Amino acid sequence: xxxxxxxxxxxxxxxxxxxxxxxxxxxxxxxxxxxxxxxxxxxxxxxxxxxxxxxxxxxxxxxxxxxxxxxxxxxxxxxxxxxxxxxxxxxxxxxxxxxxxxxxxxxxxxxxxxxxxxxxxxxxxxxxxxxxxxxxxxxxxxxxxxxxxxxxxxxxxxxxxxxxxxxxxxxxxxxxxxxxxxxxxxxxxxxxxxxxxxxxxxxxxxxxxxxxxxxxxxxxxxxxxxxxxxxxxxxxxxxxxxxxxxxxxxxxxxxxxxxxxxxxxxxxxxxxxxxxxxxxxxxxxxxxxxxxxxxxxxxxxxxxxxxxxxxxxxxxxxxxxxxxxxxxxxxxxxxxxxxxxxxxxxxxxxxxxxxxxxxxxxxxxxxxxxxxxxxxxxxxxxxxxxxxxxxxxxxxxxxxxxxxxxxxxxxxxxxxxxxxxxxxxxxxxxxxxxxxxxxxxxxxxxxxxxx
Amino acid sequence: xxxxxxxxxxxxxxxxxxxxxxxxxxxxxxxxxxxxxxxxxxxxxxxxxxxxxxxxxxxxxxxxxxxxxxxxxxxxxxxxxxxxxxxxxxxxxxxxxxxxxxxxxxxxxxxxxxxxxxxxxxxxxxxxxxxxxxxxxxxxxxxxxxxxxxxxxxxxxxxxxxxxxxxxxxxxxxxxxxxxxxxxxxxxxxxxxxxxxxxxxxxxxxxxxxxxxxxxxxxxxxxxxxxxxxxxxxxxxxxxxxxxxxxxxxx
Numbered sequence: 222x223x224x225x226x227x228x229x230x231x232x233x234x235x236x237x238x239x240x241x242x243x244x245x246x247x248x249x250x251x252x253x254x255x256x257x258x259x260x261x262x263x264x265x266x267x268x269x270x271x272x273x274x275x276x277x278x279x280x281x282x283x284x285x286x287x288x289x290x291x292x293x294x295x296x297x298x299x300x301x302x303x304x305x306x307x308x309x310x311x312x313x314x315x316x317x318x319x320x321x322x323x324x325x326x327x328x329x330x331x332x333x334x335x336x337x338x339x340x341x342x343x344x345x346x347x348x349x350x351x352x353x354x355x356x357x358x359x360x361x362x363x364x365x366x367x368x369x370x371x372x373x374x375x376x377x378x379x380x381x382x383x384x385x386x387x388x389x390x391x392x393x394x395x396x397x398x399x400x401x402x403x404x405x406x407x408x409x410x411x412x413x414x415x416x417x418x419x420x421x422x423x424x425x426x427x428x429x430x431x432x433x434x435x436x437x438x439x440x441x442x443x444x445x446x447x448x449x450x451x452x453x454x455x456x457x458x459x460x461x462x463x464x465x466x467x468x469x470x471x472x473x474x475x476x477x478x479x480x481x482x483x484x485x486x487x488x489x490x491x492x493x494x495x496x497x498x499x500x501x502x503x504x505x506x507x508x509x510x511x512x513x514x515x516x517x518x519x520x521x522x523x524x525x526x527x528x529x530x531x532x533x534x535x536x537x538x539x540x541x542x543x544x545x546x547x548x549x550x551x552x553x554x555x556x557x558x559x560x561x562x563x564x565x566x567x568x569x570x571x572x573x574x575x576x577x578x579x580x581x582x583x584x585x586x587x588x589x590x591x592x593x594x595x596x597x598x599x600x601x602x603x604x605x606x607x608x609x610x611x612x613x614x615x616x617x618x619x620x621x622x623x624x625x626x627x628x629x630x631x632x633x634x635x636x637x638x639x640x641x642x643x644x645x646x647x648x649x650x651x652x653x654x655x656x657x658x659x660x661x662x663x664x665x666x667x668x669x670x671x672x
Numbered sequence: 673x674x675x676x677x678x679x680x681x682x683x684x685x686x687x688x689x690x691x692x693x694x695x696x697x698x699x700x701x702x703x704x705x706x707x708x709x710x711x712x713x714x715x716x717x718x719x720x721x722x723x724x725x726x727x728x729x730x731x732x733x734x735x736x737x738x739x740x741x742x743x744x745x746x747x748x749x750x751x752x753x754x755x756x757x758x759x760x761x762x763x764x765x766x767x768x769x770x771x772x773x774x775x776x777x778x779x780x781x782x783x784x785x786x787x788x789x790x791x792x793x794x795x796x797x798x799x800x801x802x803x804x805x806x807x808x809x810x811x812x813x814x815x816x817x818x819x820x821x822x823x824x825x826x827x828x829x830x831x832x833x834x835x836x837x838x839x840x841x842x843x844x845x846x847x848x849x850x851x852x853x854x855x856x857x858x859x860x861x862x863x864x865x866x867x868x869x870x871x872x873x874x875x876x877x878x879x880x881x882x883x884x885x886x887x888x889x890x891x892x893x894x895x896x897x898x899x900x901x902x903x904x905x906x907x908x909x910x911x912x913x914x915x916x917x918x919x920x921x922x923x
Binding site: 230235242275276282540542544609632635669 | 673674675676677678679681703704757804805806807808849850851852888891892893
C-alpha cells in the first residue's frame, strides 16, 4: 500500500471549511483495496481533481484517496465509440485521446479537469442535459470497491449502480468504468449567440428553441434590476460538421487545442469582486455579446470550458473562498425562479458567473441532481456578510417549489431541508446502513448532512 | 461539521453559565448548531442556561466541570468527545477577582490565576488534542484587552489573561495546518454580571456584540478578534505609550 501523508488540510474548489486528512494515492486495484481496509475509525473518501465546490471530497481526521493515480485508459473501441478507463482519468485526457479518433465525451461540465470517477459520483451534467441526460446515463458498467474490500462490477440496472450515480462516493470507490461516446466530425463547435432582454424573454427563448441544439446554456446578469432583471446571453450550438470548417482547417479537423493564460497566484488580493466591479463586468459582457449571431466557429475549450483557460481561477475570491449555489425547480415553477432571481438581484450579490439552463428528463441515480425544469448556478464570495441566512431563505423557496440544491456544489445546506429535496434519500441511507454499517466511506459532506 | 461560513453544528461551552458563552450559543443555535454541551459546576444557573437553549430547539447536555480541578479535566472532556464530533469549543470561563482585596490576599489572587490561566491551559490542551484527532474544529478562547498591557487597576486579572492570550496564540501556531482553527477573542469592557458595579470604560460592549464578532471571526477564520474592532487600534496605540505616562492614564 502506498504511504499516507501526515494530516494535510483539504478543501473543495470553493476553498471554504478546510479540514485535515491523510492523503493516499493508490495506483492499482490492490492498493485501493488495501487503502480502504486500512482507512481507520474515521473512514475514507475518494477524491478526483477536487472540483466539487464544497466538502464532498474531504474527510476530517480520516483518509482521502487521491484517485488520480488510477489513470489508465484500458481499451478504446473506435468503431463503436466505447472507452474503458480507470476512475482517475480526466475528461481533459479523454478529449486529448478520443477527439483525434472522432469521438467526444458524452457529457462535459464547465471544466475538463474532472475525473471520470468524480463525474459518476456527482452524476454531473452539461449543456446537453436537455437532450442527453447526466453523465451516468452513458456509463455502461463500472467497477465499485465496496466497504468489505470487494470489487463489484455493476450494470445500470443494479440498485447499487443507481445509488452510486450521484452518490458522492459514499457507496464505495469507483475504480473503472465503460463509457459510450458521442461521434464528432471536427473539434470545433458552431455556435449561435443571442441576447435575452429579461428573464421571461430568456425562458421563452429556451423553451421554444432548445430542442434544435445539442448544447444550450445562458449566462445571466444577476445584478440587473427592474425591467432588465434576468437579462441574459444565450449561447447554443452543436459540433461543427466537416463542411462547416474553412478549407484550410479541413485538413486537420479533429485537432484538440486548449491554450491557457498564466495561473492566478496563490495570494491573489481579495476584495476585487465587489458589487461595483461585477456590475461593470456584467454590463460589458452583456453589451459585447452580439444581439444575434449564428454559425460562429468556436473551439471546444472556448465553448465548454472558458474558465479552464485561467488555471486556479478559484483564487480570485481570496482566502475566504466562495460558495456556488445551484438549484433546480421544475417546469410550472417559473414563478419561484422569478422570485429567487429577483431576490438575488435585489440583494446585489456580486456574482459574475451565473448560468441558467433548462434540464431534460430526470436521471436514474437516486441522488442525481437534475430533474426537468430550470437550474440556476451562481458563485458568491463566502465572506459576504449575512450570506448564510440569505441562502437559507432561498433554500426555503426552492424546497417549497419542490426543487433541490446540488450536492456537488453544496457547502452549507441545512440537513433538515435536504430530505424534502431528495425523496430517495431514505432509500440511500438504508442501503448505506446495510452495505457500510461502520462508515468505511465517510466524507465531511456525509457527516454534515447525515447522508 | 462547520459549513462554508464556519457555522458549527455542535458546540461545547466551557463555562456554561458565562453570559458571553450563552449569547454566542444562542446566536449559533439560530444558525446551524443543534448539539450544545454546557460545561460548568453543577448549579441551578447551569440547568437554567440549558433549559433556555433547549427552548430554542437545541439538543443540550450539561457536564460537571471545574476549571480549578485540572486533574479531572481529561476524564470529563473525553466523555464529550467520545459521543461525537465537536465542531467548536468555546472557552468562556474566567473570574475577575477583586484587585484591591486580592492584592492583600495572595491566595485569592492565585485563584484568579488558576482559573483563568492554568485551568484554561489544561482544558485547551485536552480539547486541542481531541480536535486534532477529528481533523477539524474551532477552539475559541475568550481573552481580554486587559491582557494586552498590565494596568495598575486590574493587573492580577490582566496578567492571567495575558498568559492565556500568549498560550492560545502559541497553540494556534502549533495547530496550524492540522485542520483545527484557534481564535483568540479580546473583548473590552463587556456589560455582564462579572463587571457589574465597575466603572464603565469607553468602547464598552455587550455579550451579544461579542457573540456577533465571534460568528464573523468563524466565517473569516480569523486568528484574533477584537470587540469592538476599534480596540485593535486603541490598544495598539496604548501599547506604545511610555510607562511614566501610561501609569498616570485613567484607564
